[in-house]
Amino acid sequence: MxxxxxxxxxxxxxxxxxxxxxxxxxxxxxxxxxxxxxxxxxxxxxxxxxxxxxxxxxxxxxxDSGKVLRWDLDAPVVDKHSTGGVGDCVSLILAPALAACGVYVPMISGRGLGHTGGTLDKLESIPGFRTTLSEDQFRHVVSEVGCAIVSASADIAPADKRLYAIRDVTATVESLDLITASILSKKLAAGLEGLVLDVKCGSGAFMKSPDDARALARALVDTAKATGCPTSALITDMSQPLAPSLGNALEVIDVMHVLTGNAQGRLAELAIALGATLLEQAGFEAGEDAVRHAITSGQAAETFGAMVYAMGGPVRFVEDWARFLPEAPVIREVTAPMAGTVTAIDGEALGLTVVRLGGGRQVETDVVDPAVGLSDVVPIGARLAKGQPLARIHAAREAQADAAEAAIRAAITLGGGPVVAPDLVLERIT
Missing domain, CATH: 1.20.970.10 (Transferase, Pyrimidine Nucleoside Phosphorylase; Chain C)
Incomplete structure (x- = not known):
């Protein structure tokens, strides 16, 4: 051959x-x-x-081009993958919530890509947190805590790592077949018994239209099933940031607000919807109630704290998280130039604003500043008076904040009349 x-x-x-x-x-x-x-x-x-x-x-x-993990545990091994959006820190809630419900979550995640933030970058804003573990360490944390969120080792799907770099320089990234193989090869190498896919659609997603999102979701679900892994997908709205914040430490703050008692809002509801889908797929009854209880009871927060400590972070992070997370030296409100209703948000533009602040990478060698980003971003449908805040900038320097302010005003559209935001879950693919 x-x-x-x-x-x-x-x-x-x-x-x-x-x-x-x-x-x-x-x-x-x-x-x-x-x-x-x-x-x-x-x-x-x-x-x-x-x-x-x-x-x-x-x-x-x-x-199969590299290591494929095998597990010998007393409950299903499951995971979730998101196609990427802005303010999407669901994994940090979902992994410990699922573990608290009694399943195991060996989550192999990535770093920021383009305008979207990376799960590993968010976790590394926690002092001492190590996302690179040996296989023995990874197995130990998963078996003892119930979940671990790590970077892929060099022997996980090495063919994809090679091909991905070549696709990037040959204008072949946008292939449904290659995207599907790239996403699933790494996830399935974790030895999963169940997978749920969060396929984003809208201004802050890579897939802008419902038709494109549906085609990707269908390809991913059918392909994963054909390789032997029970899989379903939710097509979810990314016409606005999922969390109120964009940026690594700022999104961890939003996560901690959910885990320590506020299981409301789009971020919490999507974590619950994805978790319920996985649990019911694995044969659990009342999956939504189980995930919601894991969050509201504090069990998910306790599991998150155990994972943080097991992976090098502070022992009392959950109890005193505000003390450990970095804060940017320049914090500035951006206010509405006129009265009106938020009718549209360019999520990709906001994501790129965070990258330019230093919260993401413009080239692979860039060092990420975990403290910078945006917080308190207004949602679609919010009615504002002139001078009310659109968002809050967290920057390293005043000049960066100036540029970010102009970008935010351009990205958030104000108009007249009431506006209804799209549903969070647009479609289910099974």
Missing amino acids: EARSIIATLRRGDTPDADALGWFAQGLADGSVTDAQAGAFAMGVCLNGLNDSGRAAFTAAMR
Whole structure:
């Protein structure tokens, strides 16, 4: 078998068989496939696509290109994946809430991508928190605490790591087949027995239209099921930030408000909806009630604190979190230039504002400032008088705050009359 024949098959518009796709994935992992061949493969898939069975075969091959974890635990092993949005810190609530309900959550997460924040960056705003663990350490935390949120090790889906870097420089990122294989290969390598997908749709998401979000959700669910993992998806609204804050430490603050007694608002409700879907998929009854009780009773907060301590953070973080999280030196309110109702929010623009403040990466080597970002962002439908706050800026320098202020005013649209925000959960895909 050789790369040229596989690439030629794609060029003709045909899908290579499972053996050929498996061979190519292994070649990506061990280096026997060159960068030029990988780029040609990616372009062939991007232009002509894979059929359903080919997409599933390539996803499984990418998963199997490295370590696939196996668990011997006394309850289901489950996880969640989000396609990315702004103010989306659900994982920090959902993982400990699910663990408190009696399932195990070995969550392999990522860093910020484009205008969206990264779960690992948020956790690393907690002093001492280590997102890089050995496999033995990862297994120990999951078995003892019930959940752990970590970065992928080098031996998890190495074919995807190689192909992703090549897609980035060959304009082949936007392929439904390659996106599906990339997302699922890493998640399924964690040895899951259940998965729920949060596919975002709207101004703050990568998928702007409902049709695009639905196509991705369908591809992800069908492919994951074909590889043997029970999976469902929620298509959720990202026409505005999910949490009131954008930025690493600021989003942890919002998480702590939910975990320590305020299980209201879009952030809490989405965590509960996703958790209920996973629990019911795993055979638990009254999943929504169970997740809500885990949060309101404080059990999820206790589990989160145990995870933080087990992964290098402060022992009393939950009891005194405000003392541990960093604060930006420049804090400034941005006020409404006129009276009106918030009719639209450009979530992507707000996310990029946080990146320019230093809360994300413009290039891979950038160092993230955990303290900066936006807080108290007004929701769609809010009625404001002139001079009332639109948001609060947290910046390292006054000049950065000036630029952020102009960007916020441009991103938040004020108009007349009442406005009803879209439903949080737009559709369920099973």
